Amino acid sequence: MLDWFEAAPGRLYVVATLLPLGAFALLLVAGAVKNLCRPARQEGGRASSVYWLLGGDHPLRAGAYLATALMAVSAALAVGGLVWFLRDADQSGHAARWAERVEWVRVGPPAGPHDAPRPAAALELGYRIDHLSAILFAMVTVVGTLIFVFSLGYMADEAGQRVEDHEVDRQTPRPGHFARRGRYGRFFLYLSLFAFSMLNLLIADNLFQVFVGWELVGVCSFFLVGFFYERPSAARAANKAFIVNRVGDAGFLVGIFVAWSALGTLNIEELTRRVRPEANAGTLTRADPGSPAESARPIDRPGSDLLLYPAAAPAHRPGEPARPPEPDGSMPYTLFVLMGLGIFLGCVGKSAQIPLHTWLPDAMEGPTPVSALIHAATMVAAGVYLVGRAFPLFAPEVLLVIAYTGAATLFVSATIALVQTDIKRVLAYSTCSQLGYMMLALGVGGWVAGLLHLVTHAFFKALLFLGSGSVIHGCHHEQDLRKMGGLFGPMKVTALTMLVGVLAISGAPFFSGWYSKDQIIASALGYGLVHKEHVLLFLLPLVGAGLTGFYMFRLWFLAFAGRPRDEHVHHHAHESPRVMTLPLVVLAVFSVGVAWGSPPWDADASYLGHLLHDSEPAAADVPFAEEHHEAHEVHLVAGVAALVVALLGAGLAAAMYWRSVIDPAAIRNHVGGVYAFLRRKWYFDEVYDAAVVNPTVGLAFAAAAADKRPTDGPADAPPRRFDLLTLDGLLTAVGQLADTAGRGLRTVQTGRLRGYVVALALTVVLLLGMLWGLTSQASGGR
């Protein structure tokens, strides 16, 4: 058993990935059996005893504990694996020990030992562990375990036999209160499937497997957003989340197809070698189309080709210098750009970047632990992860698109977050905005900065969401910030841990967010200094830092400081049970210290950052050497500037919502237009509805109407009337014509002998006439 792990220690990660799937399968089968036996629950007999054995009318709590336990085991394996990996990473040849791949399906006979591998012959499954995936794996499992534990308490209502959902009564008023059975087990069922899909996505070594995980996390998100599916708003949000993500996935598919068709593989490492061989220091080589590979000169203009290199790792003989590989093909450069854009579109959808960000705030309809796990810490970060993972596949043009997308998103979402009053929506827009920071960092070559922010953000945003969950739980499902206030008294643990989260996200020094955000702003400044025309890429995140400080402190002050604004809410408010506050404390510890290094006051010394640096692709290093150098030079300036701006924002929030020096209402009245614009979220939803959704649905109904006329009534006979306006009618008309013709001809068959004789005589005369005419013509011709 241990040998099996020794041979390829990465198998630890496979086991850790499959554990949640095991929990999912067990819960699924148990639930199916229970529901199958439910109709017989009153009748006695075997089915009935199975039903009562599986918990009877109450949801089975054991399933939830099992799922949580397996998740904890998975986290323990991940942490152990991380330690093992870090110790092993210094040894030579470790990459081969931490990666395996098998064929999933293939076409054609398997290649013999001496055959050259055929391109595009097999789709594979495989894993590859490097620093990035090992760290993220540990992060996801640890945060996941904490959230599973938190959910044990937060979802306790669902463990009851009967749950009343007042939100349903509010949205669909009907006589009587709506009540349903509890869904404790089902929640952990979905959560386990999600954990499996997310971990699968992280360890995948090829784009196909990433796509599989990509869609699976999407469907888990669908079911969890729609967990309270009796509420029409939740059902709508679930659909919106899935369909908007599918738009991104369509782009991702195009990216996959281009890679498959032009590069012949989906393995990320092989793809990298195809376009940026190690010997070329991670740069792309472009050439004139049609020119022989030997004379390829680097050129930089539209219409050029990208040279491709063998996918196999170059064979090294010890003692010989590595020779640059020979190109073995080429592809149009525009196609390469299209591939990058396609993959990035997938990331845009998953990471809720403009223009596909609209689903994330609506996804807050799901239970709060879901928002913390899926819509803050892990799933939405998958887009950023993939950009980091597939970084070598992005042309410089695509990276610029990524940077601008990130910059636009971080700014737009931050402005919307300023005026939201639902505690979870503030956090949702803040998530969009922080993901924008990460995208921006990756786009400007700050690979480490972006992914470091991914990790730190996961901890403090999970903390903030769980904190808000604790607030919501304590206030009996009140989410409106305007009704809160003064909750510091009854909810001290929640308030203090959330304050840690607020400080971390605002970039207060020595909190984890400081290290990562500092690096991002420095990278952006360095990029802006090298490319003066893109200075906006520095200004937007700088302004964003101020906005972040403002809206986060606004949230905290509105919830916890000042006087209670709603006596009813405040009166009933209580601190949450231990099972919920404990994860908060643990996450708070991580939010402070996860990025520390030695010395702690040097943002560049973050230990986590150094670890991530070890898996930075060459494509993010060599081509960005100048920018990195500039960023290093101006690091202090950038850091101070960001801190000052964030302080300004926080101070303004304190003045408005704590000390009440400035009256928010006055400002609101002063800039009513801007306020309304932000309240309506820049009108994205309205525009999409008018420009995309409604036309599509309209077109669908028009197509349905043009296809077939709806048939009413029981008339069961071939239609008599012609209907030339629908496709079905047109085709039917062919039959109707034949039918009509037949009916018409039938009238000729009168059955009266005289008529037939006349017709016969006329025909004979006619024929004779024709014969005569023909013969006379023939004789005349002679």
Place this chain on the structure above:
Amino acid sequence: MPETDLIWMTALVFLPAAFAAGLLLFPARWVEAMRWWALFGTAGTLSLSLCVVVGYYAMLDTRVDAGGQPRYAALSRLEARADQAASDAARGIPRYLADDWVTRRPWVDRFDIDYALGVDGISLSLAVLTTLVTFLAVVASWKIDTSVRGYLALILLLETGVLGAFLALDFFLFYVFYEVMLLPMYVLIGLWGGGRRRLAALKFVLYTLLGSVGILVALIGLYSADVRDFVDQEEVKRQAAILHRANPSLTEADALQKVEVHSFDFVTLGKAGRAVMLVLSGQESRLAVRAKPAEEPLPGDDTGPVKLFAPGANREEAIARLKAQPICTPAFQYLMFGLLFVGFAVKVPIVPLHSWLPDAHVEAPTPVSMILAGVLLKLGGYGLIRVAFPICPWAASELAWYVGLVGVVGIVYGALVAMGQTDFKKLLAYSSVSHMGFVVLGLAAWSAGSRAQYWAWGVNGALFQMLAHGITASALFFVVGVIYDRAHHRDLNRFGGLYEPMPLYSGLSAVLFFASMGLPGLCGFVGELWVMMAAWNFSPALAVPAVLSVILTAGYLLWAWQRVYFGTNPETRSFPELSAREAAVLVPFAVLAILLGVWPNVVMSWTEPSVTGWVANLAALRP
């Protein structure tokens, strides 16, 4: 003593018909016994088909290719096995213990019609799908109360027709079975259907007959071709001897020169078609004579000689004879391909010839809808794979882009119209149009040379899509049937809130909905992905609409999901959960949807060598 594989395959085809005959012996009151009898019959057929799979796989696995690899031996391809069998038969070599899963007995000697059956991965996988869906459809038929005897007999007869069509290697036999299955379906819709059943049944028959007429014309046209250089030369000598006896004024040598051999054999006609393609595309020089009775090209043999003529044939004379025939003209090829394509495409169905499908589905009783969607539509796709493409490869390759376009139009149009439906069953019917479009697109993605494996992905995807659609569509029609039994309507806008009273039903439906939507890990994803991978390589202009359709598909299915399962509705609150019988139908479908999605190799391992061989045969024709 006949060959064992003849017995197995004949039993597989005619066992349902035998059970249908057995139904006649039951007293009219023994309704429940008739149901069990039919269930027993379909279960037996299902077991038989699985036995044939085992036998076929053993054959595949024990024959190794030149490199010592199993399963991909060129001689285990259907064409090679058929050639070898024909050659053995012509030489009178006994074949009692043949394990080649090909059999041929003269049926109507005067017209060269044979009773020829054979399986390869393509036909056998669809045959298993047929037996499975029919078995589950009989389980789903328990609620049918009117004229049970006739109903069950017709279902069984239908199964014989479909299985015969899948297993037939003789065009005429295929046509007979193809028509045999038409009538039971007509009666099943017309007698046991809903309110407008007669119109729906009439429409079904008229559309399908229109297609059949095209196939019949093509069949006669192809029979007119002289294929004497493609069949075993002993057979030519035999026919020459007959000619000599009938017409003593001819010398034996003259008779040998003059004799013409006509055939309905798919394999022989396919050889002639491929030869015509080489001639018409100016690659006459690649035509060659086989050294052994059975020789097949390997993947990658793209520019070498194509050995189509039978051993002993004279290459120059054969080419001259071929070129002198009308079959070797573009017009004839286009006409044949057009007739065959339209004939089978009606069944697929393609837009705009799909109009019969929604009516038939809406009116047919649930189990008949299951068979219609799960099995009958597959005959269209199978006909394209087995008949239209291999027999008229030149026209198929010339028209490949347009065929692909037809597929894409079906995909997008079906999805759009499905989105505009309010009737649950109609929505599913149009989603069938959309999903079957992928089959046409995958077949059409004709890439040759070093990119032939992309086409192989496409054809594999098309076949897999047929299997996956067979599972999800049958299951979803049953899903509608279940809810129709409770609500007595199918109006999407009047459902809602089903998740709470029927969690098991909803969970199983969720698996099937998402499988139909193409979620990874479920069966619908696999085929669609492969088809789109091939389509992108073939023509991005065709692939992009197909890719965009995944958004539409998610749109209409999730919208339907939202209207049926989400929300609250007092009317559905007291619906009973699935009964054990209903669960017994849905659970196998859901399990298969997951199994095929996670581990497609469970069928791919024995279907894929056949598809690869099919692609190797055709891709080699266009370097």
